[in-house]
Amino acid sequence: MKGIRIRPEQEGLKTSLFDLEAEIMDVVWESGWSEFSVADVHRHLETQREIAYTTVMTTVARLFDKELLGRRKDGRRYLYSPTMSRAAFTEAMTREVLNSLPPVGKDTAFALLVERVAEADSAELDRIEALIRKRREREDE
Structure with a gap:
């Protein structure tokens, strides 16, 4: 995982992810999606609040850059998938903190x-x- 910093003043996923990143990973893990598009995540978030599609797209791209999501090309769009479970992410973050x-x-x-x-x-x-x-x-x- 690249570019993840620990923010001890936060709680839960937000200790290592920004708010929207944590929210998107929650959606992905709780939904059980094996693959999803930015539009899938956007539709889900839109049921809770108004949010720009481009904001979701940028945040999903950041999660890919941080290696929390994998992706493959599907026509003109990307399909994303989680690279690890919530438990594996929590363990990795705990190890990172302890190793530091x-x-x-x-x-x-x-x-x-x-x-x-x-x-x-x-x-x-x-x-x-x-x-x-x-x-x-x-x-x-």
Whole structure:
């Protein structure tokens, strides 16, 4: 993925995508489209608010440039498709953030993650413990 910057002041997809980019990726992932045109996305967004076709076209092109969408020529238009699922995108962004931290920062990030998860859901904390156990078992092999 190219040209994606983390914006920690935002939430959800908007931490790494601009508002309309995030909205379009939401539409694509929630619709389950394997292929779609700019017109498909425009029609969907138009049901919620007025938006120029050219704005949607430019934003879809940016998502292609960022490698979140693939495309192929279909006559005079392009058909686009997502290059990854929402889960894969979230994982990639999480890896990017963690890989950008200095070694000392990774300890802090992990401690904060465990603290936040423990506050929210003890079952999730159990899942993290299981992941750590599995990782250690792989190291012992």
